[in-house]
Structure formats: structure tokens, C-alpha cells
Amino acid sequence: MSQQRHELLPTETHDELARESFVQALKSHIATRVSPGVREIYDHRVRDRWVSEHGAEPADRHEVREALSADTYYRLWSSVRRSSQHLLWSSVGDAVTRQADDLAARARVADAGLGTLRLDPDLEIPWYNAEVDIHAMPGGYRGEYMAGDVSVGAVYDRGVYVYAMGQMGALNDDYGHSICQNLLAASYPEFTPRRILDMGCTVGNSTLPYVDAFPDAEVHGIDLGAPVVRYAHARAESLGRAVHFSQQNAECTDFPDGHFDLIVSHIVLHEMSPAALRRTLAECRRLLAAGGLMVHADFAGYAGVDPVTQAMIDWDTYNNHEPFWGPMRDMDLVADAVSAGFDDGAVSIETVLTGRVLQTGKQQRAGQLTLLVGQA
Incomplete structure (x- = not known):
């Protein structure tokens, strides 16, 4: 599958594609042979x-x-993983930099x-966004280097596709589709939201499936960085979808109370400090209309996972500019949502399958999203 072309997607030369x-x-190779x-x-x-x-024996993931x-093999594994991340962004970034003026003009x-x-x-x-280039992506989601800059948006759009080897779909929209199809349509078939908010929407790749799933809804997307929105x-x-994008902080938006029937996010919670995450949950409760749904998709917590696997997962916390990757997995998100104003019993952790296939060594498994689901 090739990434679907649109007016903002950068093009690559033969060497850049190579x-x-x-x-x-x-x-x-790292995932299947080295890890x-x-x-x-x-x-x-x-x-x-x-x-x-x-x-x-080591008592927890930190001691593991x-x-x-202290082991040379682990250090090698860590080094090549970090290097592959830098190579990802530099290979995509070279093509974007070469076309930065043209992309801004197209936007x-x-x-x-x-x-x-x-x-x-x-x-x-x-601070948790301003001081961290998340995923080690240069400029993070906020880097702006000229008037009307969209470079980090283009780097993210193409970089996600390269990183996931196309398994996120031709428009990198698998997570949005997975929630729409495998949670909302399956478990809430009569749910027809009038207004939808995607928090931390980045380039809107996961936002657009909601436009398709709920064509009569008014869809909004917010993010901190001007270049990405x-x-x-x-x-x-350029893709013919109507979305209202605005540059806002999910902790404190300018929307009125009870304005949305559905609030979603996709792999955003682990990029917030725990305190900011809790404030965002409180903002979700303020923004939801009676009977509305909150659905935050992220990765599973560490409960029930052996310490060695935890330590390998936790590599990103220390080496991939994801300082809250581990802390988020340690949080009791259900309890935090209740503390933020959701009724006890109205919040749960759900799991849905995605279209991705994850592989470590000879083992393959379907990708999963862990969902924090709350109803107002």
C-alpha cells in the first residue's frame, strides 16, 4: 500500500525514497532479530x-x-534503536526541508x-511540550522556522507512514477508524454525536475518520503547535473533509460547557505530564454534554506485565524523548477520571484491535489500543 497523495504531502527523490x-x-531488523x-x-x-x-533478583523494571x-548487548540494542529513530526523521526531514517553501505556499x-x-x-x-522534542522528532509539534511554516506537520505525516511501514493505512488513519468501527459502531450503535472534539490532533490523520463515520456532526481538532494545525x-x-482546527491547550480550552457529545484522543495521554493529564480529564468532563462519551486511546499499563518486558517497553521513557511514557502506564486512569468528575462506574478501560501487525522475533500479533472510556 502506498501513502495516499494529497496537496500537502511532500514528494521524494529516488535517493530519498531509498x-x-x-x-x-x-x-x-531490530524488532525481529535484535530485540x-x-x-x-x-x-x-x-x-x-x-x-x-x-x-x-531485580525487584521491578527499574532494577531490571x-x-x-551494564551489558554490552543491551547497550548495542539501545544504540541502534536510537540511531534508527534519528535516521527516520533525517531521511524524511531532508525531503521536507527541500520543499519547505513550496509546502507553506500550498498550505x-x-x-x-x-x-x-x-x-x-x-x-x-x-513545559512538557515546549521542552521535549517528542519521539525525538526535531522541533517536536511546535517547531516553526518561517512564516506559515508547516514543515513539522509534513515530517510527522510522512514519518508516521514510514515508521509504521504503511500499516496505519494510506492516510495514517487506522486508530481513528479502529475506534469508530471497533468501539463506537460495535458497542454504541445508536450513538450519533452532534459535535466531536479530537484533542491533540496533530495533522488530523486520526480526526478524519470521524467526519466519515458521522457525516452530520461538527468535527473539531485542537493541538498546541501552530505548524501542525x-x-x-x-x-x-485538500482531502475534502470539513474539520474546524484550532491551536489550543487541551487542559483549558475556550469551548463552552457541555459543547461536545464525543471527545477523543489518539496516543496523546502519554505525552502529557501526569498533572496535565488529570487537568485534561477534568476539561473533558466540563466539555461533555449529558450522555456524551470520552474515548482516549493509548497503550496498556504495566499491571500484569513481567518486569523484563516492562523494562524493554520503558526504553522510550529514557531514550526516545517520551518522559511520561512510563509514568502514564503507572497511573490509575479510571480513578483519575472519577476524581476529575466522572461518575464512579461510568468509566472503564476497553481494548480494541487495530489494523497494525506487531512483530518481535518470530512472534506476530495484532495491534491493540487501550481505551479510557467515560460517559457523562
């Missing part, structure tokens, strides 16, 4: 060395990580009159 193909092959070795070296030498030095960090004219765009030059970017608006317009 570099992107190399990055995909490298990431696949399984981490558990092997833990089982065969790291654990015994720790026991000989401390008199007991400490034990692994200025890509207006079909379907949706709207509101930017806030006075918006204070919270600018790109999202132009992208949606």
Missing part, C-alpha cells in the same frame, strides 16, 4: 550477575533496566471553504 526504505528495513536477544541475555547472564551482586544497562492556498482554522500566537506552550487544516481541505 533512505526511507533503509530505515524501514533497519527498524524491522529478542535482550531477553535472552537477561535470562542467561544479566539476571545471574545481578543476583550474585545483590543477593536477589539498571541490570541490563496558504489549500482552502476549499469546508472547515476553519484558528491560531493563537499568544498561546503559552506548556496549519498543516492539518490544509490537509483536510
